[in-house]
Amino acid sequence: MQPAVLFNKELTGNWQKISDEMKKIKWRVRFIEATPGTPGDITFPKPNITFVCFSHEQWDHINSENEKITVVGNLMDRIQKSKQRHAKVILLMNLDSSNIQMLYEIQARLLLECITIDVLPFHNPQEAITLFDIIVTGLFPDNQPSIAQRLNMEQKSNINDPTSLASTNKWVHLITQITGGSKKLRLHDCYVLQEGLHSIYNIATATLPQLLDCSLDRDTAQDVIKFFEADYVID
Incomplete structure (x- = not known):
């Protein structure tokens, strides 16, 4: 409408x-x-x-x-x-x-x-x-489109436990904000990064081979690297 x-x-x-x-x-x-x-x-x-x-x-x-x-x-x-x-x-x-x-x-x-x-x-x-x-x-x-409404409801229905990153929707939502290139990460990309690297620090410091090992395609992996190189200084 x-x-x-x-x-x-x-x-x-x-x-x-x-x-x-x-x-x-x-x-x-x-x-x-x-x-x-x-x-x-x-x-x-x-x-x-x-x-x-x-x-x-x-x-x-x-x-x-x-x-x-x-x-x-x-x-x-x-x-x-x-x-x-x-x-x-x-x-x-x-x-x-x-x-x-x-x-x-x-x-x-x-x-x-x-x-x-x-x-x-x-x-x-x-x-x-x-x-x-x-x-x-x-x-x-x-x-909002119906898919966005469903995701919002799903997020609200789960209790976010900061000590259990692998099970929290809040973690997935955080990862979806990474936009190193022209596209946002897909939900699948969020999950494989979460399972493979476990923390934002590990993602921010990951090499291209490490990101590829998480089952990301090469373009998406390079987008993640560009995002952190452009916006953060990693010691």
Whole structure:
């Protein structure tokens, strides 16, 4: 099922282009009036997530400190109201290459007021659509593919025992994060590494022949080596 989206009809410019892109990929977009009951700007009702939208155009024209205080104050008010209504609130910031400093300044001002919120910057409508797709279909269990839901349930149903690496799903999940090349390790690769080398240190320091002895193919073994060479220093 394609996502349903509630879209603040007052959004214009690049935001309007985002709504056009949503409709192109057959997302069901409904334009609404912004009210206290719908304080976010782009809301996905099923996972109950909303995006508070902020553009560099709202910041570029500001000339005084008092104006900045007012704009950030209004933004904080919108964020706090959104948090009362939605399970997840994200600040979506439209940036251009000439004003990247805006991102850091607004984050700093929010932190000074003890406002914590995830911030997602984007530069064009296609980037925004990609971010929406990842979050709405990937981070919320109800929207994940069935195979991902089964793996999550399997992991939750087992007690992870750190003293017994060979039996813990947590160990397998950790190994799947190794991405030395263009692909993640397959579940089979995780198990053979686990059975053959027993610890992250052994994997990190393994030679190509040792990895091949674990029944990895040569390309995957080289990916594992590249991963640790690129990101870690092994003494």
